[in-house]
Amino acid sequence: MAVTEAGCDLTYCKMRGIVAVLTAFIKERKMGLNDFIQKLAATPHICQQPSVSVWLQGLFLLLVFQMYLSPRSSLAEDTQIKPCDFDYLKIIGKGSFGKVLLARHRETTRYYAVKVLQKKIILKKKEQKHIMAERSVLMKNVQHPFLVGLHYSFQTTDKLYFVLDYVNGGEVTQGPVLCGGDRQDLKPENILLDSQGHIVLTDFGLCKEGLEPNGTTSTFCGTPEYLAPEVLQKQAYDRTVDWWCLGSVLYEMLYGLPPFYSRNTAEMYNNILHKAPVLKPNVSNAGRELLEGLLQKERCSRLGAKDDFLELKHHSFFSPINWDDLMAKKLAPPFVPSVSGPTDLRHFDPEFTHLPVSASLCSDSAAVTGSVREAAGAFPGFSYGPPSDHAFM
Secondary structure, eight states, rough: EEEETTTTTEEEHHHHHHHHHHHHHHHTTTHHHHHHHHHHHHOOOHTSHHHHHHHHHHHHHHHHHHHHHOOGGGGGOSOOOOGGGEEEEEEEEEEEEEEEEEEETTTTEEEEEEEEHHHHHHHHTOHHHHHHHHHHHHHTTTOOOBOOOOOEEEEEEEEEEEEEEOOOOOOOOSSOOOOOSSOOOOOOEEEEEEEEEEEEEEETTTOOTTOOOTOOOOOOOGGGOOOOHHTTTTTBOOOOHHHHHHHHHHHHHHHHTTOOOOHHOOOHHHHHHOOOOOOTTTTTTHHHHHHHHHHHSSGSSTTTTTHHHHHHHTTTTGGGHHHHHTTTTOSSSSSOOOOTTTTTOTTTTTTHHHHHOGGGGGGGOOOHHHHHHHTTTSSSSOOOOOOOOGGTT
């Protein structure tokens, strides 16, 4: 077979070579086919060039091959894993966009928490950036000792999958917590314990990436009880909002409720903006001093405003801590949760664990409609897999 186009004799062998080059090009750059085609379509004068015309023929063949030989590869993201590589055992959490499941990898028999999100719901609520931020933060902190680890992320036409460390020691209920890193929605239910009692932070859907030490943003997000005054007032805010949030969580750990809590949201917002936190005497002087510093209304006066984490690290409240030993997990946790093994779900809410596990988790079940086509290409570059020698370590 030979195709003549713009003076080029395009044989079958040449076409196979073009397809191979195109495939490598797209995979190497982690670029979705949809994005790639749009870039070409935006420059019609380039498409009219003879050599580019040949490339487009190759691209057409590549699309045909993908349609008939490997339907799910139409997302143009080469991953070493797929939904049916897991047995989905129990639902252990549920949220606006999907659910988290205890899953066992069929080949290795290791247990993971697999977060499964519905693309159409994310698109409807226009939350693509938050989801991609979560993926990016997880990628940056794969080896962090106190952040939930990402092993894989992949997608089907209608779903996104995060394969994460499985943590079944329950939520933390007391004790100070500190963590360096990108901004996140820090609250007690996002602070978990592993089976040895070590802290694990999770849920990065509200992170702000790449914010420099002196940089600011103005996006309104977070959990109301822990929002800083400048966020409520829709003013520009910086990294010191993290330290306010930490102060609010630490206050709750020490006193049982967030510092400005009220069932009436308007009253709670007024408390955050105008009232001083009530510091009862059952906490040490160093603890009260730390809370006062973290819960300063003016961000420029807040503990951490000058030297960020170093100000907290050297505060008298944390003087007993050897930070190097802490990071190396050499310090014995004060509380070790009681769990008999990975399938022990006593620390998860029965409201979730009693729910039936859907069989559609192991398939690309979406009917091909216009909205599904839009969702399929809405998350280019989402998929991630570690080097093959580190897969499922």
